[in-house]
Each structure stands twice: as C-alpha cells, then as structure tokens.
Amino acid sequence: MAVPSPKSPEQSERSRKYDRQLRLWGDQGQQDLETAHVCLINATALGTEILKSLVLPGIGAFTIIDNEVITEEDVGSNFFVTADKIGEKRGSIASQLLCELNSDTRGHFIDECLLKLLDLNPGLFKTFTVVVTTSLHEKEIIDLSHKLWTYNIPLLVCQSYGFFGSMRLQLAEHTMIKTHPDNQNPDLRLDCPFQKLKAHFDTYNLEALDLTNHLHVPYLVILYKHLEKWRNDIGNVNALPETYKQKQVIRDNIKNSIRKHENGTLYHEENFEEAIRSVNFAYNRTSLSENIQLILKDEKLMNLTLNSQPFWIMVKALKDFVDNEGCGKLPVRGTLPDMTADTFKYISLQQLYHEQAAKDAEAVYNRVQQLLQHVNLPDDTITEQDIKIFCKHASELCVIRGTRIADEYERKGNADNEISQSLEDPDSLIEHYIILRGIERFYSEYYTYPGEIDEQVEPDIPKLKLCISNLLSEWGCMYSTKEDYIHEYCRYGKSELHSVSSFIGGCVSHEIIKIITRQYKPVNNSFVFNAINCSTESFTL
Amino acid sequence: MAATIAGVFKPEVQNLIINSKILLVGSGGIGCEVLKNLVMLGFCNIEVIDLDTIEVSNLNRQFLFNKESVGKPKSHVAKTSVLKFNPNVNITSHFGDITDNKYGVAFFNKFKLVINALDNKKARSHVNRMCLSCEIPLIESGTMGYQGQVEFILKGVSMCFECNARSEPKSYPMCTIRNTPREPIHCIIWAKYLFSQLFGNSDEDVSMEQKEEVEGGYEKLSARNWAIKNEYNPKKLFKKIFFDDIIYLLGMSHLYEGRIIKPVLLDESLLEQEYCEYNHVPDNKILTLEQSISMFSDSVTAIKEKLGESNAECLTWDKDDDNFMSFVVSCSNIRSAIFNIPFKSYFDIKSMAGNIIPAIATANAMVAGQIVIHALRILQKKYDRCQNVFLRSMPNHKGGLLVKDKDVLKPNPKCNVCISDGEILLVTDTHKFTIRQLEELVLKKKLNMVAPDVQIDDRVIISSDADDEVNMYDLTLLEAGLKDRSTFEVDDGLQSFIIKIKVHHQEKYEEEEPDFEIFNNMNEFNAANEINKYMELNENDDDCVIEEKTVDSSGSGVCVNNEDIKEAVMVSKKEVTEEISNEEGTEEISNKEGTEEISNEEGTEEISNKEGIEEISNKEGAKDITNGEGAEEILAIKRKAAEEIEDINDVKKSRVD
C-alpha cells in the first residue's frame, strides 16, 4: 500500500504556511492576494510597516516608488532600513529587506519622483491593484487622486505624525460579492416553499411517526407543519407569524406536540427544542433587502457593453432572474443550518435546497451567457463556478462608490457636512484631520514641516495656526483648533513614532487586504488615530 | 532610535526608556512585533522567553522567522533577527517555560515591566501571580482573527488577569466520547484519544481490550499491545475498532436503553472494499465513507512507519503532521457514519482537533503598537491612562476600531488572587476523588498553580518538592482526612499564592456528572442549585445560555461566579417573557453552535497542543471570547458548514462521473 501524499509538496507547504489566514478569507481570498500587485509611494516607517503586513500573508508583488535616501531619522523609526545603509536609496534597501520576509513575493523599486512619473509614464499606475502612499505633499496627492480615479484603482493616502495618524481611502467604484455580514438569517423559504420542497414537507405526517423517527425529524419540517396548522387555525393561508404573541402561539403548539412518557413527562426531543428556538427567525418573509433593490436598479445595468465589469453583467442576469423565474426573489442560497436529524432525513432535505440552488444558478448562468453574447464577450468571461458563488452570496452583494480625495483639496466654499458636524462633538478626532491638512498646507507654503528645524518650533506655531484657519475659512467653517494641539504637533517636527506607525500600518494593510480580496466592507472612507488617547474614529469625507 | 529624537519625548521619558529593563513573555505573533517595537522605541535592555520552536504555520505573521529557522527556538531566533537590524541593544533570550521554578521572584524582580504575549491561560495566570507578588506592572495581550486586546495589570491599581472568571474551554464527559457521541466534535476527540492509545501514551482508553489466542488459551491484550502484536495491520485494526468494539458496545444493553443515540454497524462488505482513491479531493471537501476507509489504511501505514523510524516509543499527536491529521479525519468520519453524525472536511476537522484560532499579521501589528504605547505610560506611572483597549473587527457606531474602557478597572474585591486570601468551595465526592485528582485537576489545571503544597495537621499531603516522598496520591480525600466541611490551605511557593479550600461532600451518582465543581462560597453553590431546579421546571425554555455558562458537565470541574449565575437566570427569564429581535436570535444560536464546535481541548485531554489558543477576552457583554472562540471563528465555521453542502454534492457528482 502506498504511503499517502495528499497534495503536492508546494501546495501542502503553502496551505500550511497560510493555514491561519485561510480560515479567515479562504482559498479565493488567498488567490486574490497572490495575484495582487501593491504600489507603495515612499518607504517611510509607516510605508514599510504597511508592506510588511501584506508581504507576510503573501501578496504577489509590490513596487516601491521612492527617490529619497536613508537618513538618521529613518533609521530611528523604520525597521526596514539599517544604520550601515545611511545615504543609500531608501526604496531599494527597504524593498530588499521586505522581500526577505516571504520568498513568494516579488519586490520592485523605482527611483523616481512621483510627479515626474505621473507625467511621463502614467500607464504604469494601471498595472497596480492598489496604490498606497505615505508622507505625500498636497500637489502629489491631488494629481495622483485624479489619475487613479479615472483608472478606478483604489488609493490609500496615509500619514503617521508624532502620536497621530490618518488614512483616507479613495474608491471610485468597488464591488463585493462576499461581504461576510455579521448576522445573516438562513434562506429557508418556509413562507414560499418551492414545489419540490413543499412536496417533501407533505410526505411527513408527524403524528404517525414512531418515536425514533419522531426524534429525528429535521426542525424545518416541524416548523413548516406548525405554520400550516397555525394558518389553518386562523383561517389565513398566507399569514406569517409576526408579533411576539403569534410566535408564542406557534411555540406553544410545538411544545405540545412533543411526545410524552407514560408517566406524562416530556421526552427530550432536541429537534423540537431547536424548532422552538428557531421560531424567531425562521418564519421571515423571503424578500429583497433595500440594498439589493438599489443594486438591481443601478444605472450600470442600463447599457452593458464589452467593457462592463463581469460583476455588473452578473447583476443584470440576477435582475432578469428576479423579474422572471425568481418571481421577485433571489436565487435559493442552498445552504442549511446544522440541525438534529438522522443523516438520511437531513441529507434529503439539504439535497432539495441544493438542487433548487443549482437550478436557480443555472437559470442565472443562462442569462449571463445571453448577455455575454449580446455584448460580444467570450462565453468563458464568467464561469459557471463564478455564478454559483455569486448566487450563493446574492443577498450580501455590495457596491461602494466613494469620493475623490482631490475634491477635498480643491473644494472651495461649503465644508463637507461631515466635517462641520463632527466639529460639534468635542471628543471627535476630526480636529486632527484638520491639523494634519494644515500641516500639508504648511509644507506647500514653506517647503518644510512645522518644527522640523529645532530653532523654528516657536515661530512655526503661528504660521501653522494661520494655515489651519485659512483652510477652515476656505471650507466656510467657524472653528478654532485647540492651542495645545498645535504646540504638540509643532514639537513633533515631522518625527514618526515607530509604534504609532506599527498600529496604523496594521490598520491600513488590513483595509488593503479587504479591498484586494473583495471580502468584508472597507472603512468608508477615512480614519484618524490618536495614540495619546488610544482612540480611532472614521469619517465619510 | 526614537528615544533619542528630541521633541517627541521629554528627557525624563528618554531616560526611562533607556534605563528600564523589560521582560517579554512569548515571541510568537504579538511577541515578534512587540520586540521590534521596543527596540525601535529605544529600549535597550530586554529579556525574551518562549518555550516553542518555529513552525511553518507561524511564518504568515511572525516576521522575525523564515523558512530556514523552522524547528529552532523562537526566542533565540527572534533575538538574532532583531540584532541584525539593531546591533546595539542588549537582548537576552531564554528557551524555556516561564512557569519553571528557575524563573522565580528573583528573576522577575529584575524588571520594570513585564509584557505577556502568550497563547495559553495557564502561563498567563502564572505570570499574573508572579507580577502581583513582585508588584511589577504587567501588560496582558491577545489577538484572535481580526480582534485583539491590551490590558494593564498592577497590584492594587487595576484588575488582575484573574479578577473575573474567564469562561472555560468546553469539555465533554468521557462517556459521551466513548459511548454516545452526538456531534462531530465528539468523534474528533475520540479519534485523538484513539491516536494516543495506539501510538502515543494515553491515560484514557477508547478502544477495548482484545482477547488473543496464545499458547495454551487466551489472554487479554490492551488495544495498544494488540495492535503491536498485529503489526498495525490496517485491515485488522479497522475491523477491531469499527466492528468488534461497536459490537461490544451494543452488547452492553443498558448503554442505549431509551436513547436516541445508538450505533449502527457498518456494512461488512466494507471490510473487503477495494482501495478508493481520495487524493484528488481538496481539503475543504468531504470524503465518502469508502474514501475515509482508504485514508485510514494509508494513515495507519504511514504512522506505523514513522513510529518504527523514530526511536521513541510514543508519538505525540500534532495537527501539522499530515498523516496524524489524516488518521483523525478518517477515524472521526468513520465513527460518525456509525453514529449517524454528519461528516466533516479535513480542513474543518483540523480546525476543531487542533483548536486553531485564525491569526494574521495585521491584528498583531495593531495590538503590538498599542502595547508599546501603554508601556510608555506605565513607565511614567500614568496609570490612570492605561485603560484596557480592545481592537474590533468592524468599526463601532462611532467609527472606532479601537475601543477602550472608560476607566482603569479596579480590582475585584472578591478576587482570590490579587485581593482576598479567600476561601473557595470544592464540591466533590470525597469517597471517590483522589489526592492525585486534587493536585492535577483542581490545583494545577483549574487553579493554575505550578508548585502547590498542602499540609494538614503537620502532615504533608501534596508536596512540590520532588525529594519529599509523599505517598498519598492514591488515597481518596476522605482517606487523607479531608471530609465534608473540612478546610485546608494550599500554598504555591513559586507564585506566592495561598488559598483556602473548603470541602463540600456531594455524592456522585452518574458518570456524566462532573468530578468536582468549584464555587466562591456556599451562596454561589446554593444559587447554582437553584438554577438547576429552575431549569428542570422550565425544561423547554431556551436553556442554551445557561448550559453554556454554568452547566458544563465536564470531567474537570466548573467554576461559576455569582454574577454569572444572576445573569444567567436573568437571561433565561428574559427569554421566556420577552421577544428578542430576529437578529439577536440568530446570533445567539450561531454563537452557541460555534462555541460547542470549537472548544474541546483543555478539559478532557492531555494531548499537548503547542499552538494553544491565543486567548483574548472581550469585555463587551455577550461575546465572551476568552477561550478564543470569538465571532470571527464562529462565522468562519458557519461559513464552512454552509460550504460543505455544496461539497457533498460535488463528491456525489464525481462519483457519478
């Protein structure tokens, strides 16, 4: 007999190395990571911390764009540059050391000024999955934001400044299929069982079952039978129990149908107890959520073309399904919760849901094929497997359309609602966003950071204040920032604290992973970290 | 380094950073990050201790290690890697167990601050006690999936690690494992026991003795010896374990009288089945029974070979060994077939058998960043700003990913560890409970002591000194003089931890009842009994909450504190009288499922698990994830469960093809 070798050595090595994260985002998520190419602009401490947490889980490649050389300050805060390399290219050294973390990741380095690259070789940026920046200046942010917005490539603008830090995410359009909602009701269709399911329920006669079988009836059957009974009792064949009272009636009915010992005490029928516990959620009306209704009405569905994303073609097929075969409902999800039952009864029930799900998915798939033909795309643009996954997660679909960062910088007049609203909350961290913006403005005017030169700390304070009040008046905001904060920021003089960067780096890479894997909803759309108070807050700017 | 940068830190803080010696306990996921952060901040006197060696599954986050360092001690490699980047710091690395008595008070007293980056409760409790007794501030931390936490502990200033009872990992009565499994996890635990019985050194038998013909008659052989005698022949083993043993069980008529659970013998044709290829089936798909049987044969053959090659007489089960895993996967699924329990995939069984908690680099980086920020405050004695901090997987309503307690939590006045020299109540059958069980299960496992001493009337009952010849272990409590209502004192010299235990005799009738229970006082014991009565009266009401929290019928005991009981009664009453919104309903059920599915380790098993649990506790009410069984993991498992349905069908299809 052969000694088993279940998987190829490489595959087994990979699944072992990534085991602990595969349990969070699955094989598909891992594949997405392994084909992703992340661009980092400026290999600061924050920048390398971000990349570190992306290289470890195995992104395919990264490119560092950086034309700075390593300084003493870098060595003080950046783990991925070393003292013996002072004066050498920062991006080159960081890229080398980061590559050592994971042999599966390829690292590249471009020694060029960002603005020049944007000017001479903008196409380069189309090759990236995500672009993330640290310590950029106003002009760079604006130009990059415009460019990536038109390419629809996600951009994250990040900063780590003394005890504070921020991240701003720009997503022109981001579509997600697996959003991992926190609590999702199972798709049981007890209110509208499909034909075969109804027929299956009808084969059961609970009263006639012997005890062993009675103990092994899946609770769905019990729930369905009691729904019928209740409808009969109240004389309304379409009713669903909605109020607590109505549900309680059904619970009592179920309880009363538990078999009794000869001495009158109840048998311990776990399946009936499960049924009682499930009354609360199992009788939900099968319907489209508001979010799904919006997505099905999206204007992207109006004119599908050769250039439409597969996601929108699938959504269009889904919409057509809902309007036709689906009778106003999404495809059956096809998954059942665990329940007490014997294997045969459970599997046959499960099989029905699964068959229906497969049937629905096939219908959607056929519609996808038609659509693909219609827009002249090859048949295999979207596979049957893609559709299966899509249909299974149809109720969690999500579309995010963000705002352009450049607009925040070029906006004159009325401040964003979010900013003025947040300013009313004395504990809000929005103030730090404003100060950080003020510091960027300071740099644009003086080509140095406030307090960067030791003797300059005191004289820089009023200058920074002026920058901030100018910004606020541009936005039409009446506000004055706290004096001691301004002093504090000037005292930092641009210095970066490693542990603050370590924290923000973790947050940012986490968002990048969500974006690359298109799983879990990313923070919408910016966030600020205050290490002095250990607090974070996110804003939609 | 940062400490030298002017502006950010005042000179006195710079001095604190340069002159404070720090102990880092654990150099795993969080440990690597913390070590890097400490060095980057300018700390230059650090000692790091870890008892583990590097494994491949560490590499996705423990960035100071690489492929070449697999198998080497974590602490040493972490030190070497950091020194490569920063040669000017003074790091001492220890490859050892922090609970070892060579790391006593004198060792701890060297440090200004201790940071825990551990993965198990026992070591955490131990360091907690050491720091309390030396009055050294401690930062306690943990992550699980996307979540994490940082806690500050200092004697008299804040809550200690043990101020609140942290929920126990779920354990299962041995008779459920042996005779009446109902869930996949029962079969998985059984399969791990079977592994230890056949290949390791086990103290719990799950396979029967076997009669074997010898010269001049029959002799009874243990399953292990029988297997050795038959040279681990897979076919014979298969017949013995999955046919003969089951027939034996069925023969014990009282076992299944009036029960739903009853094993059903497999079809005998399976004994002679042809080899059924399974290598093409991915990890997350479910095998058929026929495939499982072939996997069983293959794994037995491979493990036998491994046992032959190694000089050791025993193998230790390890979830990262593919053959060991295959053995557990195939055995548990074959057993599931017999007991009519759904099959599980390799991927899921690995998660349950290995108690795997998802772990990623990002969460560790965030928590470690926070730890060092806390460390700076603690050294400056700004204790009022060292609130416990929690990292959430999703932003809360205010958009915060980090949530902190409003204030530093005061010690619990009832805490047996940091405040009172309290007395606890041990409820057990004094006629049956032995001194060995008292030491192993109560003092070491339950109360997390490492070197307990017990004397009664100048008589040594339990000694931490190996030179003391104490021969009391096999006596029952009663025989050793510990009868109902007697009180005795336990002293752990290493931890400087003393506790009084009062014995309360309660006869044990059924095997399923726990061997012992621990309560803080008589009132709690009475309250727990009240609840049991209440439960009996309300059999059909939602009892899941209480089951989870208190009526844990484990073999190793239960700890219940008063608050939990009150809360449990309240919840259960509330559930009877109040409507819960749909979402909450679902959540609760899914939590329950998750909890039952994942936790299995500590209570019932001796099989060592190096990875352990990266424990974290979330103070936000309902979701207590102290054992690591948090929302993310539960969701993951739920999703997996959902995906399997698809899997079954795929397998079917491939069979048709």
Ligand SMILES: [Zn+2]
């Ligand atoms: Zn305490």
